[in-house]
Amino acid sequence: MNDGLMIEVENLTKRYSGHAAVSNISFTVRRGEIVGLLGPNGAGKSTTMRILACYLPATSGTVRVAGLDVYEHSEEVRRRIGYMPENNPLHYDMRVREYLKFRARLKGLSRRRSRERVDVVMEQCDLTHVSRRIIGQLSKGYRQRVGLADALVHEPELIILDEPTIGLDPHQIRAVRQLIKSLACDHTVLISTHILPEAEMTCNRMVIMYEGSILAADSPDNLQRFMSGHSQILAEIAAPLEELNECWAQMPEVEQFDVSPAEGAYHRCALTPRDGLDLRPRIYELARQRGWLLRELTRNRHSLEDIYVQVTRPEEEEES
Amino acid sequence: MQAYLTLTRRELSGYFLSMTGYIIIAAALFLMGLSFVVLLEKLQLEPTLMPVTELFYITPFFWLILLLSTPVITMRLFALEKFSGTFETLMTAPVSDREVVLAKFTAALVFYMIMWLPLLGCLLIVRHYTNDPSAFDLGAVGSTFLGILLLGCLFLSLGCCASAMTRSQVTAAMISLVFGATLFLVGVLSSQLPLRPSWQTQVLAALSFFEQMHDFARGVIDTRAVVLYLSATLFFLFLTLRIVESRRWK
Structure with missing residues (x-):
């Protein structure tokens, strides 16, 4: 069943008091892929990610991570996932190193292992020189990297990043993208974004969501080829x-x-x-x-931007 | 177990990394000091056979400290994390809901006991100046602290529950203050009512926190009270756990 599939989402629906945030979506992600969840705000990307990260239950449908159901085997799944939520919440009163060590221990790493891993991820995310600074006093770019380091610290198989580059300046965005790409060799990455070039540059595959449904899912090249009929x-x-x-x-x-x-x-x-x-x-x-x-x-060539605008445009507009 | 200990340590250090912890301790210390001023004044006027702990208990400051400090200690536990969003990172780490609730409660309880430590200092000072070794009777001091611990468990678990219900720290503090004050007033009421053999008065008598704590301060340990406090604590912690779990109800 689990033939190299990291994420299997089948007919997933999530309703918040009657309103469907995600309706009946299905997609799969293979091991080692970088997949971008793309869509305008309110498309259901964050909800999907929260369900994958075992924070919210699905209303119906099944979601499996590494072959394990996220509802039945919640703790086991969480052990395999590194999740960075939207807006990257952190304990602002802690120091960088202290925070990462706390998170590593919380995720079940031994004292020695957590010390090693914290050093590695701080190096990876270029945090070593701010390790003793208080998180609340760091710039947004550094905080983002602390969030990333937290997601990586327990060497998860699957990394889920909700809008990892939001609010960063172009240099920081480039650095974060580089980092995400460098993870691709031994991790599966799912990132969400509403910025198209970002997905185009980092992802092997894109899943375009709009109003809780999936409109298109394919590699950036294929999506382009699909559109080039009109080139x-x-x-x-x-x-x-x-x-x-x-x-x-x-x-x-x-x-x-x-x-x-x-x-x-x-x-x-x-x-x-x-x-x-x-x-x-x-x-x-x-x-x-x-x-x-x-x-x-x-x-x-139709850029992905055209595809994106075309598929996410409200229907009324197309009719008129 | 590791997650529980890690989380307890983090929660406890949270009190001391922000000003809240120091402010709570300073305020409690101020009230304790004030009550001992009152107590020493009284002792100068007339000698008494009551142990010092009981003398301290019958000043109005004891309940003031207990009722005001517990909501402030517990209000941040869940509400702050929900407000800042760190609840999401916490609950997506491989920790069980039970560990989270227990760790937060333990941290609050440890902080609460640290807050009461200066009381020991006050008692020692009284012994030093009265030159009477019986003023510091270990048994009475022990049972007083046991009473403080058990009442603390009850009020802190109530506060945990209130904090888990909301995203706002102020609301959490209000809820636990209202319920805490209600419990206290029920206790006062039951000590005021004449004992008539009806089921209402019997229920009220079982809830006479005011009298029960008085016993503890006198050096009397009543197992009925111990059972009551522990089971009420378990009930409120269970309620908290259900509230935390409700996020994942389908």
Whole structure:
């Protein structure tokens, strides 16, 4: 049953007093993957993560982590999970080292092991030089790293990070991303974010959520390919208008085309290829054969941003 | 067990890492000192056969300290963690709900006993100045502290329960103060009522905290009271546990 699957979510539903925060979602995460839960605020990402981390019970459906049910084997599951909640709550009155040691001991590490692990994670998260500072006096970036260090301290198999880069400056975001990527070799990571480039850069796979349901789940590349059916190729060619029109009309791979004059002898051709084919080599070859001057040839790739906006856009808007 | 000890230590150090712990101890110390001023004044006027602990108990300060300190000690236990969000990191660590409740209660109880330690100093000072070794009778002092401990268990478990119910420390303190004061007033009421053989007066007599603590201060250990306090403590701790668990009810 547990063939390399770290997380198995089946028909998960969570209702808060009648209102469904998460409705009937299913997804799986394999060992060693970095998966991003992506969605606007209120999409149900945090709720899903809280259920995975055994903080909240599911209303219905089953959730298994490493083959263990999160409700039946709650403590065993918690031992395998490193969870950093949204807004990263910490004991602000404690010192960094003291806090991490407290957390390590709480998670059942022996005295010696906890000392070793605290040193390792402080090194990993670049906290060694602030180990004696009081957490409440640290900057947000450092606090975030303390939260991360806490999630890592007991060497969990699965790391769940709820919005790990929120409120950080670009340098800190880069550092946190680096850290997350470096974890990928021997941990499974589930992160949630509403910032798309973040997911695009760090994750092997993305699960896009909206209003409690999953809209799409695939690798960033596949999601892009899926969308590229609507991509366009732009070419600026110095050639007579009629010749261009005739040429595109004869090409079977071109679904639609639009030729408009640009400055000088150039014309701007916008081509929509069939089935998301890449027509650029064909166009270059054509220009060479006919002796046209070609000064621009680009493919308008739909960025993930477009996909994201498209799938999470409210339906009314699409209808209108 | 390890999680329980770790958590107890953290909770206990929490009192001393913030100002709360010092303020509570200072306030209790002030009231204790005041009560001993009253007590020594009385002793100067007329000699008495009562042990010093009983003399201390019949000043009004004892109940004031007990009723005011317990809500303040317990209010932070759950409410503060829920408010700051650290409750989530705590409950997603591999610790059982029972360990959490017990650790928090133990920490509050240990702090509460530390708060009462200056009473020993006050008693020793009285012995020193009266030159009467019987003023510091170990038995009476022991039973007084046992009474303080048992009453503390009861009021602190009540406070734990109140703190688990809410996210606001002020609300938690209010709830436990109201219930604590009610218990105390029931105790006072039962000592005021004439003993008539009806079931109401019998129930009230069983709840006469005021008289029971008086016995402890006199050096009398009444097992009925011990059983009452321990079982009430267990009841409130059980209630707290259910409240903490209710988060995970489907």
